[in-house]
Amino acid sequence: xxxxxxxxxxxxxAAAAVPTLLFGVPAVAAGGEGAGxxxxxxxxxxxGHDAGExxxxxxxxxxxxxxxxxxxxxxxxxxxxxxxxxxxxxxETGQYQARIADDQVRTSQxxxxxxxxxxxxAEKALRGGPRDVVEFxxxxxxxxxxxDDQVRTAQxxxxxxxxxxxxxxxxxxxxxxxxxxxxETGQxxxxxxxxxxRVTQIAQAGGITVKAAxxxxxxxxxxxxxxxxxVGHYQAHAKDRAAEKAAQAKRR
Numbered sequence: 355x356x357x358x359x360x361x362x363x364x365x366x367x368a369a370a371a372v373p374t375l376l377f378g379v380p381a382v383a384a385g386g387e388g389a390g391x392x393x394x395x396x397x398x399x400x401x402g403h404d405a406g407e408x409x410x411x412x413x414x415x416x417x418x419x420x421x422x423x424x425x426x427x428x429x430x431x432x433x434x435x436x437x438x439x440x441x442x443x444x445x446e447t448g449q450y451q452a453r454i455a456d457d458q459v460r461t462s463q464x465x466x467x468x469x470x471x472x473x474x475x476a477e478k479a480l481r482g483g484p485r486d487v488v489e490f491x492x493x494x495x496x497x498x499x500x501x502d503d504q505v506r507t508a509q510x511x512x513x514x515x516x517x518x519x520x521x522x523x524x525x526x527x528x529x530x531x532x533x534x535x536x537x538e539t540g541q542x543x544x545x546x547x548x549x550x551x552r553v554t555q556i557a558q559a560g561g562i563t564v565k566a567a568x569x570x571x572x573x574x575x576x577x578x579x580x581x582x583x584x585v586g587h588y589q590a591h592a593k594d595r596a597a598e599k600a601a602q603a604k605r606r
Contacts, residue, residue, distance in 0.1 A: 409441040410434060416449070423456030457487045464495055469502030503533045510541055515548030549579045556587050561594030 557568035
């Protein structure tokens with residue numbers, strides 16, 4: 355089973371750009387104007403605005419940034435509603451304290467939805483300092499999730515039919531986002547092929563009712579095929595046996 359480097363995972367994550375809960379952009383790394391380093395406070399602008407007005411513009415952009423975390427947005431709005439001194443304190447210290455809290459909340463959310471590897475990495479980050487949490491959000495969660503996906507794919511491979519096994523082996527060999535595609539769609543497409551092949555095998559060995567039920571299932575949807583495998587072929591087989599017993603009784 356091939357593992358990716360952190361750099362490789364970062365490239366996969368950047369290419370995928372998945373806007374899901376597990377892969378949301380963390381507040382500290384969200385980018386955008388007003389979300390990064392606070393600019394030095396100017397004495398006055400060319401237009402004659404005072405420093406308080408400049409601070410308000412920076413904070414307002416942070417509030418409007420869709421990637422700003424809830425804690426930062428609430429603290430920013432509170433600063434806007436306060437005095438120029440409140441806004442300056444927010445820019446110099448408050449925003450960073452709020453971002454630490456937002457990052458911890460984000461990590462906890464990812465932990466709650468993650469697999470074993472993601473949970474372990476999130477717990478380790480939360481036990482560490484703010485830098486550990488940021489590293490988890492920026493790269494660690496992706497490394498852990500890919501490893502979880504590889505484990506899940508191997509488990510599916512061990513229980514799958516021929517088509518599922520072949521698709522899982524191919525995904526594990528290619529690695530990276532191929533594993534994610536297998537889990538999201540590939541395994542299901544392969545399982546449909548395996549199910550249809552199994553229905554055909556059952557029909558070949560079955561009686562009249564089984565063959566008829568199999569033809570009907572194969573002409574229907576994947577759910578029809580699955581229902582035949584789970585329930586239908588047992589019911590059809592029971593009818594065939596009952597008919598056979600009735601025929602034998604008549605011959606006596």
